Amino acid sequence: MARSITILGAGLVGSLMSVILSKKGYRVTMYERRPDMRSATISAGRSINLAMSARGWKALDLAGLRPEMEALAIPMYGRYLHQPDGTSAFQPYGKNNEAIFSVSRGELNKKLMTLAEKEGVKIHFEHRCTHVQVVKNEVHFELPNGEKKELNADLLLGADGAFSALRSSYAMMERVDADQQYLAHGYKELSIPPNADGSMRMERNALHIWPRKNFMLIALPNTDGTFTCTLFLPFEGETSFAQLTTKAAVTTFFETHFPDAISLMPTLLEDFFQNPTSSLITTHIKPWHFQDKSALLGDAAHAIVPFYGQGMNAGFEDCTVLSSLMEKHGDDWTTILNEYDQKRKPNGDAVASLALLNFVEMRDKVADPSFLERKKIEKELGKKYPDQFISVYEMVSFSHIPYRTALGCIRAQDELLEKIMKEESTDEKIAQWVNQYHSTVQQLDFEDGN
């Protein structure tokens, strides 16, 4: 008989996993800390919108939710750079007009919850998991009125986010390695409304970036004609949130660094002082599972910074990997969870590193003329050697190549492009270098064997 499954967290990853499990015939119960976001007006979580790419779509296919979400997703075909001198530039993400998609976190989460219930999943809201007795698989909850509850889980999945109670409970056990590192930067969400006629105030099909070396502003389009902007800035120091405590300081800061943006932000000061300044955490834990009893997925296993737009995509890929392991191993959960941990943990570590590295790229390198030149060469290589050259960005965002392979290719890609940009390069030499790069990718991908 199929085991009964308890999921902590009805966020994106928990809800999607519950749908996949229900479709496979498992009885699933989900416990969520917050009230039902479909009836209450609450924040959807960490950010208003997110960037869906290949790994996310693949998981939505499994849930059967792709067509419905595609109708609500705004394709972003590249980065729209807003330079300090007022000029702008567009950098396409892919060579074949590929896009990443701006999606409302709240809408996606609500649809997943409704679909889950349709599939027979029972969701208990306002159940905050305080801790788990891991060996006994005993889950403890606290309700808003202070009431305490406990249950014995058969199979427990922790999709309860960056501050996961299951993760903390693992970390209390002997020989569990764990770490949490905060970025020196925080972030604050701001907004650009539509014009009076409803039209958008900037290019709709792009991810806007104002790269300013040690800080940056970005903006993603929403279906209601607004843009959600996010300012990433150090908490402390000369140019930091700590300095922006008065309306005058904020105005001066935006006028100095983002003159083209401030003119589009009539509610800047209200937004700035009303919205929280949030922190950015990266976490690692080892192992990700306990026997055949429990496992972590999504942010609970690997909270990462948002700079590659891969947080949700990585969490959804955890679901796809678990799903394919269930197909491979049937009801043998000892093997499923063990293989999930072995295969997936190195990729969780890799996407965490990729996300941290991409912060430097976004806020600093993208504005560099040699970076633009480099991106152009990448694109040309991709067109000339379509079977041999795929850039690291394309691997991460437009393929299902393991994150660890992509991370492993960064150095090879850097070497390839530096050689092309610096040395006397003939067509013959380039062909040879591209071939070397291709071998590296293949070898790494083979080693990962995801």
Place this chain on the structure above:
Amino acid sequence: MARSITILGAGLVGSLMSVILSKKGYRVTMYERRPDMRSATISAGRSINLAMSARGWKALDLAGLRPEMEALAIPMYGRYLHQPDGTSAFQPYGKNNEAIFSVSRGELNKKLMTLAEKEGVKIHFEHRCTHVQVVKNEVHFELPNGEKKELNADLLLGADGAFSALRSSYAMMERVDADQQYLAHGYKELSIPPNADGSMRMERNALHIWPRKNFMLIALPNTDGTFTCTLFLPFEGETSFAQLTTKAAVTTFFETHFPDAISLMPTLLEDFFQNPTSSLITTHIKPWHFQDKSALLGDAAHAIVPFYGQGMNAGFEDCTVLSSLMEKHGDDWTTILNEYDQKRKPNGDAVASLALLNFVEMRDKVADPSFLERKKIEKELGKKYPDQFISVYEMVSFSHIPYRTALGCIRAQDELLEKIMKEESTDEKIAQWVNQYHSTVQQLDFEDGN
């Protein structure tokens, strides 16, 4: 008026700190999880004996406990190597007959507690701190009968060990970085009794090591004529604790790898199966303090592995540093705790790294003939250039040079000794290289400015 101080943990570091604070006129209350080890028969903690070196003695001077402990300490003047082929060798630790001292953890702790009480410190036993509300400085305890207690601390010091409740409470706060990493090796304590006439079965004034590449056995002398042996071995794998599940397996393992030791260990099998296999954790946290309200010290701030014999010494040095900051800044605890964190945290990180690196040295390198040769050269250099050459080992064990300086000198020392061992070295060249090394040490030491 002097603030009232609450200390969590009446172990070595907490008890010593309480004595230092009492002598300075502070009113100190200490809360200890375990019963009073002076009246109950309980284990003293992680290990039976430990190696006291310069930093430890300096702190005992502050407490006025040095003479009393010296009478109970056994000097170990070097490593006594037991090679696989049955031969042995002695490596002196210092060039001037310096020693590290084998001390009973339990005796030292009891003396410190008694001294603390004599100084007016109140110790509450069997009070397990469950968590601290850091911002409010509200400390929560659980008693053996399940009763809960709480108190509001004025100034709180967490000396509550590697699994510190104050540390965990810090780690729950925004923007606190924390990590815990376990070694793949565990350890088990064993014993060598005295001969029938009370004499010791091996050289008394040495730290005995049986280095065997990926694992090792060590032994420290005790005043009762016994040696406490510790086996460090991987938990899993071909040669590991996981394989040693039968008496036959243990006997074969010791006969194969430690033939000269097994003949001295009549209770090997009883000890092996009665004593626990323990794990080895390294932790980091940032910051180490909160405003002028609380701070971590000892293992609570920096749990480290035992391979440099510096765990207690580093914790005691935390106390000396805090003591000198009190002399410098009087009652200005905002400045004291801030400067303590700034100065001490890099040294806590450094001693953690030194301890991990020394594991490789102890279990693997010390047995290498070229390592013996190198140690001989180190000694000669120290004698020939007493003002210019001090080895990293001497810095750590026989000086008060900051750990971070010592860690920073490893590469310079490696380069110096490799040059002397490999190149055509004239006296003139050596004098020049030693001079370079000396500059490096001075520069690093100046940067640290501990």
